[in-house]
Amino acid sequence: MPRTLLAAAILLLLAHAPAQTTSAQAARGYTTSHRADLLQRFSDFLSIPNVAADPDGLRENANFLLAQLRQRNIDAQFLTLAMPNVPAVVYGRIDTPGAQHTIVFYAHYDGQPVTPSEWDIPTPFTPTLRTVDGEQRIYARSAGDDKAAIFAQLTALDALRAANIPLHANIRFVWEGEEEAGSPHLEQILQANTGLVHGDVWLICDGPIDQSGRQTVVFGARGDTHLAITVYGPHRGLHSGHYGNWAPNPAMMLAQLLAGMKDENGHVLIPHFYDGIAPLSPAEKAALARAPVNDPMLMQSFWLGRTDNAPRHLLSLLNEPSLNINGLSSGQTGAHAANVIPPTATADLDLRLVVGIDWRHQQQRVIDYIRSRGYFIVDTEPTQQILTSHPRVALVVRDQASYNAVRTPMDLPIAQEVIAAVESARGEVVLLPTMGGSVPLGAMERAANTRTITVPIANYDDNQHAANENLRLQNLWDGTETMAALLTLQ
Amino acid sequence: MPRTLLAAAILLLLAHAPAQTTSAQAARGYTTSHRADLLQRFSDFLSIPNVAADPDGLRENANFLLAQLRQRNIDAQFLTLAMPNVPAVVYGRIDTPGAQHTIVFYAHYDGQPVTPSEWDIPTPFTPTLRTVDGEQRIYARSAGDDKAAIFAQLTALDALRAANIPLHANIRFVWEGEEEAGSPHLEQILQANTGLVHGDVWLICDGPIDQSGRQTVVFGARGDTHLAITVYGPHRGLHSGHYGNWAPNPAMMLAQLLAGMKDENGHVLIPHFYDGIAPLSPAEKAALARAPVNDPMLMQSFWLGRTDNAPRHLLSLLNEPSLNINGLSSGQTGAHAANVIPPTATADLDLRLVVGIDWRHQQQRVIDYIRSRGYFIVDTEPTQQILTSHPRVALVVRDQASYNAVRTPMDLPIAQEVIAAVESARGEVVLLPTMGGSVPLGAMERAANTRTITVPIANYDDNQHAANENLRLQNLWDGTETMAALLTLQ
Numbered sequence: 001m002p003r004t005l006l007a008a009a010i011l012l013l014l015a016h017a018p019a020q021t022t023s024a025q026a027a028r029g030y031t032t033s034h035r036a037d038l039l040q041r042f043s044d045f046l047s048i049p050n051v052a053a054d055p056d057g058l059r060e061n062a063n064f065l066l067a068q069l070r071q072r073n074i075d076a077q078f079l080t081l082a083m084p085n086v087p088a089v090v091y092g093r094i095d096t097p098g099a100q101h102t103i104v105f106y107a108h109y110d111g112q113p114v115t116p117s118e119w120d121i122p123t124p125f126t127p128t129l130r131t132v133d134g135e136q137r138i139y140a141r142s143a144g145d146d147k148a149a150i151f152a153q154l155t156a157l158d159a160l161r162a163a164n165i166p167l168h169a170n171i172r173f174v175w176e177g178e179e180e181a182g183s184p185h186l187e188q189i190l191q192a193n194t195g196l197v198h199g200d201v202w203l204i205c206d207g208p209i210d211q212s213g214r215q216t217v218v219f220g221a222r223g224d225t226h227l228a229i230t231v232y233g234p235h236r237g238l239h240s241g242h243y244g245n246w247a248p249n250p251a252m253m254l255a256q257l258l259a260g261m262k263d264e265n266g267h268v269l270i271p272h273f274y275d276g277i278a279p280l281s282p283a284e285k286a287a288l289a290r291a292p293v294n295d296p297m298l299m300q301s302f303w304l305g306r307t308d309n310a311p312r313h314l315l316s317l318l319n320e321p322s323l324n325i326n327g328l329s330s331g332q333t334g335a336h337a338a339n340v341i342p343p344t345a346t347a348d349l350d351l352r353l354v355v356g357i358d359w360r361h362q363q364q365r366v367i368d369y370i371r372s373r374g375y376f377i378v379d380t381e382p383t384q385q386i387l388t389s390h391p392r393v394a395l396v397v398r399d400q401a402s403y404n405a406v407r408t409p410m411d412l413p414i415a416q417e418v419i420a421a422v423e424s425a426r427g428e429v430v431l432l433p434t435m436g437g438s439v440p441l442g443a444m445e446r447a448a449n450t451r452t453i454t455v456p457i458a459n460y461d462d463n464q465h466a467a468n469e470n471l472r473l474q475n476l477w478d479g480t481e482t483m484a485a486l487l488t489l490q
Numbered sequence: 491m492p493r494t495l496l497a498a499a500i501l502l503l504l505a506h507a508p509a510q511t512t513s514a515q516a517a518r519g520y521t522t523s524h525r526a527d528l529l530q531r532f533s534d535f536l537s538i539p540n541v542a543a544d545p546d547g548l549r550e551n552a553n554f555l556l557a558q559l560r561q562r563n564i565d566a567q568f569l570t571l572a573m574p575n576v577p578a579v580v581y582g583r584i585d586t587p588g589a590q591h592t593i594v595f596y597a598h599y600d601g602q603p604v605t606p607s608e609w610d611i612p613t614p615f616t617p618t619l620r621t622v623d624g625e626q627r628i629y630a631r632s633a634g635d636d637k638a639a640i641f642a643q644l645t646a647l648d649a650l651r652a653a654n655i656p657l658h659a660n661i662r663f664v665w666e667g668e669e670e671a672g673s674p675h676l677e678q679i680l681q682a683n684t685g686l687v688h689g690d691v692w693l694i695c696d697g698p699i700d701q702s703g704r705q706t707v708v709f710g711a712r713g714d715t716h717l718a719i720t721v722y723g724p725h726r727g728l729h730s731g732h733y734g735n736w737a738p739n740p741a742m743m744l745a746q747l748l749a750g751m752k753d754e755n756g757h758v759l760i761p762h763f764y765d766g767i768a769p770l771s772p773a774e775k776a777a778l779a780r781a782p783v784n785d786p787m788l789m790q791s792f793w794l795g796r797t798d799n800a801p802r803h804l805l806s807l808l809n810e811p812s813l814n815i816n817g818l819s820s821g822q823t824g825a826h827a828a829n830v831i832p833p834t835a836t837a838d839l840d841l842r843l844v845v846g847i848d849w850r851h852q853q854q855r856v857i858d859y860i861r862s863r864g865y866f867i868v869d870t871e872p873t874q875q876i877l878t879s880h881p882r883v884a885l886v887v888r889d890q891a892s893y894n895a896v897r898t899p900m901d902l903p904i905a906q907e908v909i910a911a912v913e914s915a916r917g918e919v920v921l922l923p924t925m926g927g928s929v930p931l932g933a934m935e936r937a938a939n940t941r942t943i944t945v946p947i948a949n950y951d952d953n954q955h956a957a958n959e960n961l962r963l964q965n966l967w968d969g970t971e972t973m974a975a976l977l978t979l980q
Contacts, residue, residue: 237956241927327821437731466727
C-alpha cells in the first residue's frame with residue numbers, strides 16, 4: 001500500500017473508531033454516576049399501565065414520552081389517525097447539520113396483557129427491584145419488552161450530550177403504542193407521514209439478546225398471525241352423568257382437532273404448512289453456524305426434558321414457521337371443576353411466519369385443515385339452525401392485525417456499519433438472520449422506504465409476555481452503551 | 491276365584507288404593523292452597539349458600555333443616571364425625587306404632603360449585619322466579635339438585651298431617667351435605683349409625699325425571715370418579731415467538747393425550763375401558779325398550795347436530811361407563827390471550843361407572859393409558875429433576891371420594907310396591923335400570939343394609955351442575971304428590 005493511501009486509511013480509522021469508543025465509554029460513565037436517579041426514572045416510566053385494554057394508560061405513556069423528548073429540546077409530536085382509541089406513535093426528530101444519513105430508532109411503549117394474580121409483585125405496574133442469583137433485576141410489565149429500549153435511547157442521548165459528543169447522522173425516534181396488539185394501525189400512520197419516518201435504516205430496538213448473554217444483532221423477524229377457534233357442544237352446560245356418552249364434549253372435539261395439527265415431535269402436520277419458505281443465504285447459514293448453541297443450558301433453565309423437533313437446534317428452528325397454542329379453555333378445572341359437559345371449548349393459536357409465507361395463506365391452511373376434519377366454519381357466533389344442521393361447527397376468528405416476516409441481507413453496507421458500531425461498544429456480537437419473535441418490519445420498510453435491523457438489549461430470561469416480566473439491570477447499562485454507539489453512527 | 495277370596499281381594503284393594511290416592515290428592519290440595527307461602531319458604535331455603543368451599547353456608551343449611559324437622563315434632567339430630575369441616579347428615583326419625591317396614595328418604599342439601607359471573611340472576615343464591623315458555627320456574631343453585639326433594643318431603647308431610655292421613659311405615663330422613671363433593675364421609679357416618687339408618691328401602695330423591703316429563707323410577711345409578719391431569723411445558727411461560735417450534739407446548743401435549751382417549755364418534759379407546767360390564771336382565775331390557783325415546787327432542791333442545799356413539803340412544807348409553815372432560819385450561823384465551831407457551835395444561839376428567847367396573851380399576855386403566863403414551867406419572871408436583879430427566883411428565887391426581895355403580899332388581903317385592911305407590915300418584919311411570927348421574931348408593935346399601943330405589947322429581951332441563959340452575963314449579967307440586975304417596979307406603 002502506498003504511504004499516502006496508508007496515511008489516509010489511518011486518518012479514516014482515527015476519525016471513525018475513536019468517536020464510537022468514546023460514545024460507549026461516555027454512556028458507561030454516565031449510567032455509573034447517575035444509577036440511582038436513572039433507576040427512579042425508569043421505575044416512574046414502568047409505573048404507567050400500558051395494556052391495550054386500558055387506552056387511558058396508553059395515552060399517559062405517550063404523553064410521558066412526548067414530554068421526555070421535549071424536555072431534551074427534541075422536535076416531538078404524536079403521529080396518529082383521525083380515529084378514536086388509536087394509540088399515538090410518539091415521534092422525535094433531531095436534524096444534524098451536514099448529516100449524510102438518517103437513522104431511525106424504533107421501539108414500543110405498550111405491553112402484553114397482564115393477569116395480576118399470576119405475578120408475585122403487588123401489581124404488574126409496581127416496579128420492584130430484586131437480586132436474583134447475585135444480579136439485580138427490576139420486575140414490571142414491559143421492563144424488558146420494550147420500555148427498556150426507549151429508556152436506554154433517552155439515557156444514551158443524555159450521556160452523549162453530557163460528554164459533548166456530537167451526532168453525525170439525523171436521528172428519528174418512532175415509539176409505537178400497539179405493537180403487542182399486532183400493530184394494526186402502524187403502517188397507515190407511517191404512510192401518512194412518509195417524509196418524517198424515512199431513514200437509511202430503521203433500528204428495531206426490541207426483543208431479547210442471545211441466551212449466551214452476548215450482544216446480538218438480528219436481521220429479520222418472524223411474521224405473526226392468530227386464529228381463535230371455538231367448537232360447540234350442547235348449547236348449555238349439561239350434567240356429565242345424565243348426558244355423558246351421548247352429548248358431544250367440545251373439549252374432546254377441540255383436543256382431537258388440535259392433536260391432528262402436530263405430530264408428537266412437534267412437526268406441524270397441516271398440509272402445506274411449510275410450503276414456500278425462502279432459503280437462507282450462505283452468509284446467513286454461516287452466521288447461524290457461528291452462533292452459540294444454548295440449547296442444553298436453556299433446557300435446564302426451563303426444566304425441559306425434551307424439545308420439539310429434536311435434534312434440531314433452537315436457532316435453526318426459528319427460521320421456520322411455527323404453530324403455538326397460546327391458551328385453551330373449556331369448562332373449569334381445579335376447585336371450580338363441575339361435573340358438566342361444557343357448551344364450548346376455545347383455543348387461541350399463534351402462527352409465526354418466515355419470509356416466503358404470507359399470513360393470509362397460513363391462516364387459510366389452518367382453516368382448510370379444520371374444514372377437512374369435518375367442521376362447518378363460521379366467522380360469527382353460530383345460530384341454533386347452524387348448530388343443529390351440522391355435525392361439527394367451528395367459529396374461527398382470523399386476526400386481521402397480522403404481518404409477514406422480513407429479512408435484511410447481512411452483507412448490505414448499512415448492515416456492516418451497524419455491526420461495526422455495535423461491536424465497537426460491546427465486542428464480538430451474535431448475528432442472526434431472524435429473531436423468533438415478531439415486529440411489524442414489513443410495514444416499516446414499505447412505509448419508510450427503508451431497511452430494518454434489530455438491536456435488542458433485554459436479557460433472554462425476562463419473562464416477556466408472561467407474569468413477572470423483568471429486566472436484568474446490567475442489560476440496561478450495556479444497552480445504553482449500545483444505543484450511544486448507534487446514535488453516533490456516521 | 492271363590493267368592494270369599496274375591497271379596498277379600500276387593501277389601502284388600504280398597505284398604506290399599508284409596509289411602510294412596512288420598513295422599514296424593516291431599517298433597518295437591520295443600521300445595522294449591524298454600525302456594526305463595528310454600529314459594530316463600532322454598533326461596534328462603536335456596537337463599538342459603540351451599541357450596542363445599544363455604545363450610546359456614548353448609549352448616550347454616552344443616553341448622554335450617556334440623557329446625558324444620560323439630561318444628562314438626564320429628565325426632566331429629568346431626569350425624570357426623572369427630573373431624574373438622576365434615577358437613578353433618580341431617581337425620582329425622584318418625585316411628586309409627588305397628589309399622590312393618592321402615593322407609594328411608596335420602597336427599598342432599600349441598601350444591602355444585604358456582605361461577606357467579608356465568609349466571610344471569612344477581613347471585614346463585616338470590617332465588618328468582620321466571621316464566622319460561624308459559625311455565626313458572628325458580629332459579630337458584632340447588633333449586634333442582636337437590637333442595638327440591640327435601641322441600642317436597644317436608645311439604646308432603648305437612649299435607650298428610652293437615653288431612654289427618656296416617657303413616658303406616660316407620661319413616662327416616664337422611665339429608666346429606668357433601669354429595670356434590672363425592673360423599674367422602676357418608677359411608678363412615680352411616681356405619682357409625684347403622685341402627686338409625688337401616689330401612690327396608692332407601693328412596694333416593696335426587697336427579698331429574700325423564701325428559702318426556704313423565705314421573706320416573708330408577709333402580710340404580712352410575713358410579714363416579716375423577717382424575718385431574720396436568721402436563722408440563724417450560725417451567726415458566728415462554729415467548730411463543732422466541733421459543734415456538736422448540737419448547738414443547740403443554741396444551742398441545744394435553745390435546746394429543748386426550749384425543750387418543752376417544753374416537754371421533756365418542757367411543758372410548760382406552761384399553762379395557764368397557765371390560766366387565768354386568769349385563770342387563772330381561773326385565774331391565776324390557777323396561778328400557780318401553781321407555782320414551784327423547785333423543786330428537788333433546789338434540790333440538792341442546793342445539794346438537796350429532797350425538798356421540800350414534801345411532802345408539804341416550805337411555806341405552808347410560809348403561810355403559812363414560813369419560814367426560816369437565817374442563818380444560820392452559821394459558822389464557824379471549825381478551826387475556828398472550829403470545830406465550832404456557833407452563834402447564836390441565837384437564838379434569840369425570841369417569842362414570844356401571845355395575846361390574848370398580849372405580850379404582852377404571853382410574854388405573856386411564857393412568858395405564860397415559861403411561862403408554864410415554865408419560866412418567868407423578869402424584870405430587872414434579873421437581874426440576876423429574877421434569878428434566880423425563881421427556882413427558884403427567885401429574886395425575888386420583889379422586890379418592892369415588893364410588894361404584896349400584897342396581898336394584900326391578901322385580902323385588904319392595905320395588906314393585908314403590909312402583910305401585912308412585913303410579914297411584916302420577917299414573918304410568920318410566921322405569922329405568924340406571925340413571926346417568928351418580929349418587930353413593932353402594933355406601934348406603936352397605937351401611938344401612940338396605941336396597942336403594944331412586945325417585946327423582948326435578949325437570950330434566952334444570953341446568954343442574956351448571957349456571958342458571960332452575961326448577962320448573964310444576965315439578966315441585968307433582969313431586970310433593972309423589973312424596974306423599976311414598977310417605978304412606980305400607
